[in-house]
Amino acid sequence: MNNQEIAKIFHEIAVLLEIEDVAFKPQAYEKAAMGLEALSEDVEKIYKRGGIKELEELPGVGKGIAEKIIEYLKTGKIKEYQQLKKKTPVDIEELTAVEGIGPKTISILYKVLSIKNLKDLERAARAGKIRRLENFGEKSEQNILESIEFLKRSKGRFLLGEILPEVREIYKKLKNLKEVKKISLAGSLRRMKETIGDIDFLVVSRQPEKVMNFFISLPGVIKIWGKGATKTSVRMRQGYDMDIRVVAGKSFGSALQYFTGSKEHNIATRKLAMEKGFKLNEYGIKTEEEVYKKIGLPYIEPELRENTGELEAGLRGKLPKIIGYQDICGDLHCHSHWGADKNKAIKQIENFVRLAREMNYEYVGISDHTKFLAIEHGLDEKQLLEQKKFIDKLNQKLKIENCKLKILCGCEANIMADGSIDINDKTLAKLDYVIAGVHSQFKMNREKMTERIIRAMRNPNVDIISHLTGRIIQQRDEYEIDFDKILKAAKETGTILEINAYPVRLDLKDSNIRKAKEAGVKMVINTDSHQSEQMRFMEYGISQARRGWAEKKDIINCWSAEKMLGMLK
């Protein structure tokens, strides 16, 4: 998409202008870049429809930047960018990724030592050349080397589902300290972003020194820096960094609001505060509710704080009542592996049932792969009916035991290249519900893939489309689809879109969830569990739904079994 490419250029222009010491323009380009990144529609489409006028309506885009967007669309380049780049021909993306290196440092490194990229930088640092620069020293050189090491090792961000369980253990330890009066997670982890950069803890304590000492002696800490009275940072062996901040109880609310972010949300809230005639900082307010109230806003859930319209919605009293973490009545996507080993599968189903009861679910749905996926021992028609029979019996047994849980029998069938389903309609019709998903031939062109999925939706037995875009976070891109067209077809056919809670999938992503909700398309949050403990991934699906502004009415497994089944095809 053009948006991401242009956004990247604008980010770089911002850095290059800062190198040139130009005032205020860098922020303008930065803002425009962020606006473009958040945009779900291709700017080319917008330009073709509404010309420069509609481009100028985009956030952060005025006449000058609109003209640059058009220049890029027409010629594939932006002249001013190329001129700036000629003056400072360095790999900005690589160098700014190094912690502690910004525009001014890049400029000096290039002018004095001709450093253009990460390789040059590492070589110069190893040769002891950095420390001889003015305003640099041994410490700065050491920090650069360590940052490069960290970059090489961690490759950036961690999956929410991989990091949250570990962090919760640490959180518990901190909370149990008698010196800790109050504690909260902050940052992107509190906002439940799908990937997390680093971990932030916010603590109220009268003895910060003791808390800091405990923090730096946690098992797994391999590096400590910035140890002060209010803040300390550590690096963990697993490769991520953690910050802890201690504040006074009377400032907990303002600090929590501030350190939860996002940065964009904070900038916007501070601007709002200024319009009301006062300054917002991280001190002096006890609760977050009061912080928002002061600016004339209702409380905004952390998952909504991305400056994607939540402030405007709050001002107009139009914030959604997003779904809660306790609102789920069941999970419809659990694999028993019936085709691989029936006896094991029976045990597996019993485990799903046990966990579903523990999680207070009203229903749990077994949906094994079907025959096209031989590698997953997918079930054929006969096996599906056999499994259905078994589940019917198990339901009767549960009923006799006076257990309210209902087991549903579905499947996750394959959408073939032509959009047909690999199981016959007669069999599909006998199941409680049918999920269908794309599991092969991901590299189709956009039109074909869109047609393929829409044809599957038109099958009167297909109730749910699983992991619609097929992405695997940090591993595989989404396949190309026309999402708007698919939404229209989903609405027409009454097909439900899945929000897959599996940590590497989280598919639909937040912006797509929001679009689906706006289009009136219903969704279901499923874990895609391949073992019973994975049913606990539900939390990540819920957070994703919350980040997509979804409400209970949008998510069919927030509903009773009766209502939910009643709305399927």
Add this chain to the structure above:
DNA sequence: GCCGTTTTCGGCCCGACTGTTTTCAGTCG
């Protein structure tokens, strides 16, 4: 370069920390 319920000029989020200096610029969140 963008923006506007003090709107076409004059502002632009704000504070902590670092490493280098000896008073502060740069970076970060």
